[in-house]
Structure formats: structure tokens, C-alpha cells
Amino acid sequence: MEFSIKTLSPETAKAGCVVLGIHANQELTPAARRADQASKGALKKALADLPAKAGSSLLLRSLPGVAAERVLLVSLGEHGEFGDSAFRDAVRGAALALKELGAKDAAFFLVDIKVGSRHVSWNLRHAVLGLRDAFYRFDQMKSQKKAPAAALQHVVFPLSSKTELQKALAEAAATADGIELAKTLGNLPPNICTPAYLADAASKLARQYKLGVEVLERADMQKLGMGALLAVANASHNPPKLIVLRYNGAAKGRKPIALVGKGITFDTGGISLKPAAEMDEMKFDMSGAGSVLGAIRALAGMKAPVNVVGVIPTCENMPGGHATRPGDVVTTLSGQTVEILNTDAEGRLILCDALTYAARFEPEKVIDIATLTGACVVALGHVASGLFANDEALAAELLAAADDARDPVWRMPLWEEYQEGLRSNFADFANIGGRPGGAITAACYLARFTRKMRWAHLDVAGTAWKSGREKGSTGRPVPLLVRFALRHAGRK
Ligand code: BES
Ligand code: MN
Ligand code: ZN
Numbered sequence: 276m277e278f279s280i281k282t283l284s285p286e287t288a289k290a291g292c293v294v295l296g297i298h299a300n301q302e303l304t305p306a307a308r309r310a311d312q313a314s315k316g317a318l319k320k321a322l323a324d325l326p327a328k329a330g331s332s333l334l335l336r337s338l339p340g341v342a343a344e345r346v347l348l349v350s351l352g353e354h355g356e357f358g359d360s361a362f363r364d365a366v367r368g369a370a371l372a373l374k375e376l377g378a379k380d381a382a383f384f385l386v387d388i389k390v391g392s393r394h395v396s397w398n399l400r401h402a403v404l405g406l407r408d409a410f411y412r413f414d415q416m417k418s419q420k421k422a423p424a425a426a427l428q429h430v431v432f433p434l435s436s437k438t439e440l441q442k443a444l445a446e447a448a449a450t451a452d453g454i455e456l457a458k459t460l461g462n463l464p465p466n467i468c469t470p471a472y473l474a475d476a477a478s479k480l481a482r483q484y485k486l487g488v489e490v491l492e493r494a495d496m497q498k499l500g501m502g503a504l505l506a507v508a509n510a511s512h513n514p515p516k517l518i519v520l521r522y523n524g525a526a527k528g529r530k531p532i533a534l535v536g537k538g539i540t541f542d543t544g545g546i547s548l549k550p551a552a553e554m555d556e557m558k559f560d561m562s563g564a565g566s567v568l569g570a571i572r573a574l575a576g577m578k579a580p581v582n583v584v585g586v587i588p589t590c591e592n593m594p595g596g597h598a599t600r601p602g603d604v605v606t607t608l609s610g611q612t613v614e615i616l617n618t619d620a621e622g623r624l625i626l627c628d629a630l631t632y633a634a635r636f637e638p639e640k641v642i643d644i645a646t647l648t649g650a651c652v653v654a655l656g657h658v659a660s661g662l663f664a665n666d667e668a669l670a671a672e673l674l675a676a677a678d679d680a681r682d683p684v685w686r687m688p689l690w691e692e693y694q695e696g697l698r699s700n701f702a703d704f705a706n707i708g709g710r711p712g713g714a715i716t717a718a719c720y721l722a723r724f725t726r727k728m729r730w731a732h733l734d735v736a737g738t739a740w741k742s743g744r745e746k747g748s749t750g751r752p753v754p755l756l757v758r759f760a761l762r763h764a765g766r767k
Contacts, residue, residue: 276406276407276410276426276427276428276429276430277428277429277430278403278429278430278431278432278444278447278448279429279430279431279432279444280399280431280432280434280435280436280440280441280444281431281432281433281434281436282433282434282435282436283382283431283433284309284433285306285307285309285310285313285341285346285382285384285433286309286310286313286314286340286341286342287342288342288343288382288431288433289342289343290343290380290381290382290431291343291344291345291378291379291380291381292343292344292345292346292347292373292376292378292380292381292382293310293341293343293345293346293347293381293382293384294346294347294349294369294373294381294382294383294384294385295307295310295318295346295347295348295349295384295385296348296349296350296351296365296384296385296388297322297325297348297349297350297351298350298351298352298353298354298357299327299350299351299352299353299354300327300353300354301319301322301323302354303318303319304351304384304387304388305387306384306387306433307348307384310338310341310346313340313341314338314339314340314341315339315340317335317338317339317340318335318338318346318348321333321335321348322348325348325350326350327350327352327353328350328352328364329350329351329352329357329360329361329364329365329368330349330350330352330364330365330367330368330369331349331350331368332347332348332349332350332368332369332372333347333348334346334347334348334372334376335347335348343382345376345378347369347372347373347376347381349365349368349369349372349385350365350368351365351385351388352364352365357388357390357391358390358391359390359391359393359681362385362388362390362398362401363401363405363681365385366385366401366402366405366406367405367408367409369383369385370405370406370408370409370410371409373406373427374409374410374427378427379426379427379428379429380427380428380429380430380431381427381429381430381431382430382431382433383402383406383430383431383432383433384433385398385402386398386399386402386432386433386434387433387434394767395434395440396439396440396443397679399432399434399440399443399444399447400443400446400447400450401447401681402432402447403444403447403448403450403451404447404450404451404454404754406427406430407448407451407454407455408451408454408750410426410427411455411458413458413459413462413747415459415463416463416464432444445577446577446579446757446761446766448576449572449573449574449576449577450573450577450753450754450757452572452573452576453569453570453571453572453573453574453576453750453753453757454569454573454750454753454754455569455750456476456565456568456569456572457562457565457566457568457569457570457748457750457753458565458747458748458749458750459748460473460476460561460564460565460568460569460748461558461559461561461562461565461739461740461747461748461750462747462748463558464558465540465541465557465558465591468540468558468561469513469540469591470513470514470515470516470538470540470589470590470591471513471514471516472540473516473518473538473540473561473564473568473587473589474490474516474518474589476568477490477518477520477568477585477587478490480520480568480571480572480575481520484522484572484575484576486520486521486522486571486575487519487520487521487522487523488518488519488520488521489518489519490516490517490518490519491516491517491518491519492514492516493505493508493514493515495517496515496517496628499608499632500606500608501517501607501608501628501632502605502606502607502608502628503605503607503608503613503624503625503627503628504517504588504590504608504624504625504628504629505605506599506603506605506615506624507539507545507590507592507599507618507621507624507625508590508591509595509597509598509599510545510593510594510595510596510597510598510599511590511591511592511593511595513540513590513591514590515588515589515590516587516589516590517586517587517588517589517629517632518538518564518585518586518587518589519584519585519586519587520567520568520571520584520585520587521582521583521584521585522571522574522575522581522582522583522584522585523582524574524575524578524579524580524581524582524583524764525580525581525582525764529582529639530582530637530638530639531582531583531584531636531638531639532581532582532583532584532638532639532640532641532642532759532760532763533583533584533585533586533633533636533638533640533641533642534567534570534571534583534584534585534586534642534643534644534756535563535567535585535586535587535588535626535629535630535633535641535642535643535644536561536563536564536565536566536567536568536585536586536587536643536644536645537560537561537562537563537564537588537622537625537626537643537644537645537646537647538561538563538564538587538588538589538590538625539557539560539561539589539590539591539592539621539622539625539646540558540560540561540589540590540591541557541558541560541591541592541593542557542560542591542592542619542621542622543557543591543592543593543594544592544594544618544619545592545593545594545598545599545618545619545621546594546598546599546600546601546618547601547617547618547619548594548619549619553742556740556742556746559646559739559740559748560592560622560646561589562644562646562735562739562740562748563643563644563645563646563733563735563739564587564589565748566644566735566739566750566751566752566753566756567585567586567587567644567756568585568587569750569753569756570583570585570753570756570757570760571583571585573753573757574757574760574761579760579761579764579766580764580765580766581760581761581763581764583760584633584636584638586629586632586633586636587629588625588626588628588629589625590625592618592619592621598618599615599618600615600618601615601616601617601618602614602615602616603615604701604702605624607627607628607631607724608627608628608631608632609627609628609631609724611703611704611723611724612702612703613627613699613702613703613704613705613706614699614701614702614704614705614706615705615706616699616705616706616707617706617707620706620707620717622645622646622647622648622717623647623706623717623720623721624706626643626645626647626721626724627720627721627723627724629643630643630721630724630725630728630730631724633728634727634728638728639729640666640669640728640729640730640731640763641725641728641729641730641731642669642673642730642731642732642733642756642759643721643730643731643732643733644733644735644752644756645732645733645734645735645736646734646735646736646739647714647717647718647732647734647735647736648713648714648717648734648736649713649736650710650712650713650714650717651713651714651734651736651737652736652737653713654687654714655685655737656737657737657738657741658683658737658738659683659684659685659737659738660682660683660684660685660733660734660735660737660738660751660752660755661684661685661687661714661718661732661733661734661735662674662677662684662685662686662687662731662732662733663686663687663688663689663715663718663721663722663731663732663733663734664686664689664730664731664732665689665722665725665726665729665730665731666729666730666731668729669729669730669731670686670731672759672762672763673731673733673755673759674686675762676755676758676759676762677752677755677758679758679762680754680755680757680758681754682751682752682753682754682755682758684733684752684755687714687715687718687734688715689715689718689719689722693708693712693715693716693719694719694722694723696708696709696711696712696716696719697716697719697720697723704720704723706720714734714736717734718732718734733752733755735751735752738751738752739751739752
């Protein structure tokens with residue numbers, strides 16, 4: 276899908292479809308008013324059939340005085356309630372209607388509307404992401420692919436072309452590429468998307484965008500002493516990998532942001548085996564890893580002026596004769612010992628060694644991303660990701676980026692009182708607390724490995740994928756990570 280910016284009038288635009296916004300109570304936006312005047316009121320007459328709900332649409336054909344054959348009217352909802360959500364609903368509604376129509380190109384006038392206090396570049400970014408999201412599909416594993424007839428090839432945004440907007444457009448398109456990579460890696464089945472597959476995906480990105488890449492093998496991990504990561508990988512025939520992917524878009528001397536992503540390509544629970552129902556969804560347990568690859572792809576694709584190092588511990592969590600037993604004690608890369616009381620709390624085991632390893636890149640800030648706990652889903656549902664941080668400024672930056680990206684997070688506590696749950700009679704500490712506050716004790720475990728760094732943890736267990744009929748990866752939190760990195764680099 277190509278995007279461009281060009282000054283256009285709705286009545287003269289030569290596009291397959293002109294998309295116009297209408298508020299409830301038949302309140303026309305300036306572009307819609309122009310088209311209405313050109314059609315001598317024909318547009319307004321048709322409005323009675325447009326439902327008020329934001330995102331509803333109505334297609335008009337051969338409107339007199341309007342050059343384009345098709346005009347798509349999209350409801351923006353009540354004027355008084357028009358804001359971020361209504362705008363995004365309108366974009367999504369328009370995108371789905373364009374898909375249904377099979378339109379090849381469109382002039383998308385929705386971006387030329389004031390959305391609360393948002394800058395027009397925000398509209399542009401969210402229009403691009405909404406359109407790309409609606410047209411994403413994953414049919415790689417189907418033997419019969421649907422004909423790609425409904426491909427929207429070109430979208431023109433009718434704005435005056437300023438460098439700032441061109442830049443926002445390029446950033447948004449690259450972000451969409453990154454989100455799609457994360458989605459596809461998540462959606463791939465666990466017999467294909469193995470640790471080796473993720474390592475290959477990283478190497479491909481490295482070739483395509485000239486990034487640095489290094490993959491540590493099991494023997495390297497043994498030499499280093501990554502006892503926790505190795506304990507999780509013990510019973511799997513697919514060997515573990517530790518992927519390091521570096522993008523340097525800023526000056527050499529600038530410390531990188533480290534992104535550490537949980538890459539469990541399938542989580543059976545190990546000896547603490549999970550129940551059978553919905554276990555297939557544990558293929559999404561590498562979503563943190565996917566989001567790191569996606570964010571790096573986005574930032575490299577837009578040549579963002581920032582240095583990033585991605586660190587991805589990846590393996591399967593399998594039962595078997597070599598599997599780690601509940602009660603086993605292992606020594607982590609940090610030197611601290613852990614009593615593994617539950618082998619299903621494996622994410623924190625691979626992450627703790629990866630976080631310790633990440634310190635060698637002397638990162639300015641470290642963010643780990645993980646589908647870490649079912650407890651986080653209980654706490655926050657599928658709307659907000661859990662945010663934990665040992666640094667107030669970093670937490671504030673992530674909250675602001677999340678708002679900007681509309682990829683919400685909710686701050687959770689990391690208080691010392693919660694550390695008590697992890698006590699062990701046999702090792703320095705255990706890998707689980709009790710059931711209460713499960714997302715918090717998991718974060719507290721990670722905090723024991725990041726004391727010397729500015730660190731934040733995103734628990735995306737409830738937000739990285741959808742279940743049910745719409746089952747599939749969401750690509751979250753790539754939008755947040757990209758916004759965070761860009762804001763860090765001084766882009767607004
Ligand atoms: N990958 C799961 C977390 C998860 C569960 C994500 C359900 C999304 C939906 C993680 O490895 C896990 O199994 N966590 C355990 C921890 C427990 C044993 C302390 C959990 O949440 O049950
Ligand atoms: Mn688990
Ligand atoms: Zn897991």
C-alpha cells in the first residue's frame with residue numbers, strides 16, 4: 276500500500292473513492308461541505324441513511340459535480356465526543372468499507388479534521404496504521420490463498436505537503452512494516468516459528484537494513500553460565516538461541532536503548548504442564564521477541580536517529596526426560612541462585628539471564644517485553660499492558676509514548692513488600708510467589724537482575740494477541756516501542 280500527500284479538493288480529486296467524514300446530526304466537515312456544494316446538496320440529501328455510530332459508512336455513486344465515481348461517507352460520531360477513539364473507529368470503518376469495495380485507490384479526507392489537541396501528523400500516523408491493520412492478512416499457511424483482488428494500492432492524504440508531514444508519513448509506513456512483522460511471527464505455527472526461525476528472521480533483517488547481528492548457541496550459553504535460560508531449554512530438541520540485533524542510527528558514542536524480548540516459541544509449562552484447553556495459544560509466547568524485531572525493523576526502516584540493541588532469549592518450554600524438575604536449583608548468569616518451584620514460570624528464567632547479558636551493552640535504558648503472566652490478564656484484561664519500572668522518568672516516558680501511540684499501558688507497583696513472596700529455603704530466592712499479585716511478583720523477580728540499570732518491564736500477556744474468532748497477534752506493543760524510541764531521539 277502506497278501513501279502520498281497532495282493538496283486536493285474532494286470534488287475534483289481523481290481517485291477511485293473519495294472518503295469524507297460526517298459528524299452525527301448531519302454536521303459536515305469542511306471537505307464534505309465542499310463536496311455537498313459541488314453536488315448542489317445531493318450529498319446532504321443522502322445523509323439520512325448514514326448511521327450515527329463512528330465508523331459507519333455509506334457509499335454514494337456518481338454524485339453530480341464530483342469527479343470521483345465513488346464517495347464514501349464515514350460517520351465520526353457525535354461532534355462533542357469526537358476524539359482519539361472516534362477518529363480511530365472512523366479510520367477503521369473507512370478501511371473495512373474500502374476493502375469490501377475492492378477500491379484500488381482512495382483520497383482519504385478524514386485526516387484533515389481536528390482530533391482534540393492532536394497535531395495533524397498524529398492523524399496521519401494513525402490513519403496509516405489503521406489502514407494497514409485493516410488490510411493485514413495471514414494466509415501463508417492456507418493451501419488456497421484468496422485472490423488478492425481487494426488490494427488498496429494507493430491512498431492520497433489531501434494535505435499541503437510539508438517536510439514534517441512527509442516525515443510522519445514515512446515513519447508511520449515503517450511502523451506498520453514493523454507491526455506486520457511482529458504479527459506474522461506471532462501467527463506462524465510453533466513448528467515453523469522455532470528459535471532458529473527467529474534467529475534467521477533477525478539475520479534477514481540484519482542483511483536488509485545493515486544491522487549488527489550475533490546469535491549465541493547453547494554451548495556459548497554454557498560457557499557464559501546462563502543456567503536459568505538453559506534450564507528452560509533443557510528438554511527441547513529445538514536448540515535455544517540468544518539473539519543480539521543492533522541498529523545504530525545515532526552517533527556511535529550514544530548509549531543504546533536495550534529491548535529485551537521473551538521468545539518462548541512454545542510454552543507447554545514443562546513438567547508443571549499446562550492444561551490442554553487453549554494451549555495452542557502458547558505459540559504466541561514469543562510475542563515479546565516479535566515486538567523487539569518489529570520495533571527494530573520499524574526504526575531501521577525509517578532511519579530513526581537512535582541506537583537500539585535487541586536482546587532475545589528464545590527457546591521452547593517442553594517436558595521430557597531432560598526437563599527441569601520443580602525443586603531444581605540453578606545458577607543464573609548474575610551468580611544468584613534460583614529454586615525453580617514451577618517450570619511454567621519460565622519467562623522470567625530466560626529473561627533474567629538476557630537482562631544480565633544486556634548490561635554489557637551499557638544501555639541508557641532497558642525495557643523488557645514479555646507475555647509473562649496470566650495474572651496480568653486477570654488484572655488488566657486485554658486493554659492495557661502492565662508497566663513496571665524502577666525509574667520514574669522512564670515510566671513517565673513510556674506512559675506518554677503509550678498515549679501518543681494509543682497502545683495503552685497501566686503502571687503497577689514494584690514495592691519491596693512484594694519481594695517477600697519469592698523467598699526460598701534452598702536458594703537465594705524462588706521463581707514464583709504465591710497466586711496473589713502474580714504479575715507483580717514476576718516483575719519483582721526480574722527487578723533482582725536490573726538493580727543497576729534504568730529498567731522497565733511490559734507484561735503484554737493480555738494485549739499481544741486476541742483469542743476466539745479473531746484469534747491472532749496484535750503486533751502490540753510495537754507502536755508504543757517505536758514512539759518511545761522516537762521521542763527518546765527528540766522527535767515529537
Ligand atoms: N506464558 C505464560 C503466561 C501467560 C498465560 C500468558 C496465559 C498469556 C495467557 C507464562 O509462562 C506462565 O505460564 N506464567 C504462569 C506463572 C505462574 C506459574 C507463576 C501463569 O501465569 O500461570
Ligand atoms: Mn509458562
Ligand atoms: Zn510463558
